[in-house]
Amino acid sequence: MEKMEAAAPYNQSTLIEMESITKLYRMGDTEVHALRGVSLTIEHGEYVAIVGASGSGKSTLMNVIGLLDRPSDGVYRLRGQEVSRINRNRQSDLRNREIGFIFQRFNLLARTSARKQVELPLFYAGVSGGEAKRRALEALGQVGLAERAHHRPDELSGGQQQRVAIARALVTRPSLLLADEPTGALDTKTGEEVMALFETLHQNGLTLIIVTHDVDVAARARRIVTIRDGEILSDERRDAPQAHHNGVVHAPEMAQSEEIFHALV
Ligand SMILES: Nc1ncnc2c1ncn2[C@@H]1O[C@H](COP(=O)(O)OP(=O)(O)OP(=O)(O)O)[C@@H](O)[C@H]1O
Ligand SMILES: [Mg+2]
Numbered sequence: 001m002e003k004m005e006a007a008a009p010y011n012q013s014t015l016i017e018m019e020s021i022t023k024l025y026r027m028g029d030t031e032v033h034a035l036r037g038v039s040l041t042i043e044h045g046e047y048v049a050i051v052g053a054s055g056s057g058k059s060t061l062m063n064v065i066g067l068l069d070r071p072s073d074g075v076y077r078l079r080g081q082e083v084s085r086i087n088r089n090r091q092s093d094l095r096n097r098e099i100g101f102i103f104q105r106f107n108l109l110a111r112t113s114a115r116k117q118v119e120l121p122l123f124y125a126g127v128s129g130g131e132a133k134r135r136a137l138e139a140l141g142q143v144g145l146a147e148r149a150h151h152r153p154d155e156l157s158g159g160q161q162q163r164v165a166i167a168r169a170l171v172t173r174p175s176l177l178l179a180d181e182p183t184g185a186l187d188t189k190t191g192e193e194v195m196a197l198f199e200t201l202h203q204n205g206l207t208l209i210i211v212t213h214d215v216d217v218a219a220r221a222r223r224i225v226t227i228r229d230g231e232i233l234s235d236e237r238r239d240a241p242q243a244h245h246n247g248v249v250h251a252p253e254m255a256q257s258e259e260i261f262h263a264l265v
Contacts, residue, residue: 013043013044014041014042014043014044014079014080015042015043015044015046015078015079015175015176015207016040016041016042016065016076016077016078016176017040017041017075017076017077017080018038018039018040018041018064018065018074018075018076018077019039019074019075019076020037020038020039020073020074020075021035021037021038021039021040021061021064021071021073021074021075021076021084022035022036022037022038022071022072022073022074022230023035023057023060023064023069023071023072023230024072033229033230034057034060034230035057035060035061035064035071035230035231036229036230036231037074037230037231038057038061038074038227038230038231038232039232040225040232040235042207042209043207044175044205044207045202045205045206045207046207046208046222046223047198047202047207047208047210047220047221047222047223048208048209048210048221048222048223048224048225049209049210049211049212049217049218049220049221049223049224049225050062050209050210050211050212050225050226050227051211051212051213051215051218051224051225051226051227052226052227052228052233053228054213056227056228056229056230057227057229057230058180058211058227059180059211060230061227062178062180062209062211064076064084065176065178065209066095066099066101066178067083067091067092067094067095067099068095070084070085071084078094078098079098079175096121096124096125096172097125097172097174098174098175098176099174099175099176099177099178100168100169100170100172100174100176100177100178101169101177101178101179101180102162102165102166102169102177102178102179102180102182103165103179103180103181103182104180104181104182104184104185105185106153106161106162106164106165106185107165108153108161108164108165108168109153110152110153110154111152112152112153113149113150113151113152114140114145114148114149114150114151114152114153114156114164114167115133115136115137115140115149115150116136117153117164117165117168118136118139118140118164118167118168118171119132119133119135119136119171120168121168121169121171121172122135122136122171122172125172135171136149136167136171137149139167139168139170139171140164140167142167142170143163143164143166143167143170143197144163145160145163145164145167148160148164157190158185158186158187158190159186159189159190159191159193159194162182162183162185162186162190162194163193163194163197166194166197170201170206174206175206175207176206176207176208176209177198177201177206177207177208177209178209178210179198179208179209179210179211180211181211181212181213182194182198182210182212182217183195183212183214183217184212184213184214191214191217195217195220198210198220199220202222208221219241220241221238222237222238222239222240223235223236223237223238224236224238
């Protein structure tokens with residue numbers, strides 16, 4: 001049995017609670033303090049951008065939040081449960097159930113159709129066969145790619161590849177979506193498509209945390225956390241951003257915005 005933390009009073013609206021999280025990397029004789037005591041609380045449904053210079057600790061923080069890496073010290077509670085020191089199997093179960101990831105380079109498998117990529121996390125979650133196929137096609141439809149289900153990554157544009165990755169992240173119906181530079185490899189227009197999709201996901205209640213170098217991308221979030229040298233430098237909440245100059249938030253293949261999330265979350 002793992003040691004259980006005494007049940008702390010837990011606010012139901014809180015998804016993530018980090019207290020004094022540190023991450024120390026040792027490389028031979030040198031030590032890198034990637035995180036130096038990060039305390040951060042994120043409520044369900046928040047849309048947060050994490051910004052900061054290269055090497056400031058953004059990806060390290062995302063990896064800790066996403067249970068891909070353990071902190072050296074500190075407390076991390078997800079839905080009120082301390083998760084940084086539970087065993088790796090329980091961490092990956094929790095990750096599979098609660099968290100979707102999106103990376104800059106999409107991380108899609110070559111020579112594998114969009115549908116099969118999106119089915120994969122379902123197999124890990126124990127959903128297979130016809131049900132997995134149905135849900136994968138549904139998720140692809142919801143990111144506007146129903147017509148591309150049989151295409152392989154090399155037969156898709158960059159924005160479409162990233163939308164396959166988003167469908168793959170959402171098909172398990174996670175409560176939290178983590179994106180590390182999701183538009184970093186995209187041109188402005190395709191980046192805009194992905195941001196429009198994030199906006200819809202946010203409006204439908206998903207919790208979103210996005211790491212970005214791009215001020216325009218950060219400006220779409222409702223909260224901006226700035227990291228410097230492994231510490232939080234500022235944490236600002238803001239109102240919904242204004243619509244774009246022409247008054248329209250661009251979402252070419254995603255007109256069914258109301259529907260997008262209902263089956264996903
Ligand atoms: N596995 C590792 N081993 C050793 N040092 C690491 C490791 N991963 C990250 N670091 C170091 O930790 C610090 C924070 O790295 P991190 O990847 O979190 O930065 P980042 O803010 O995501 O930067 P970028 O914007 O360039 O992606 C850096 O100094 C980096 O060199
Ligand atoms: Mg990084």
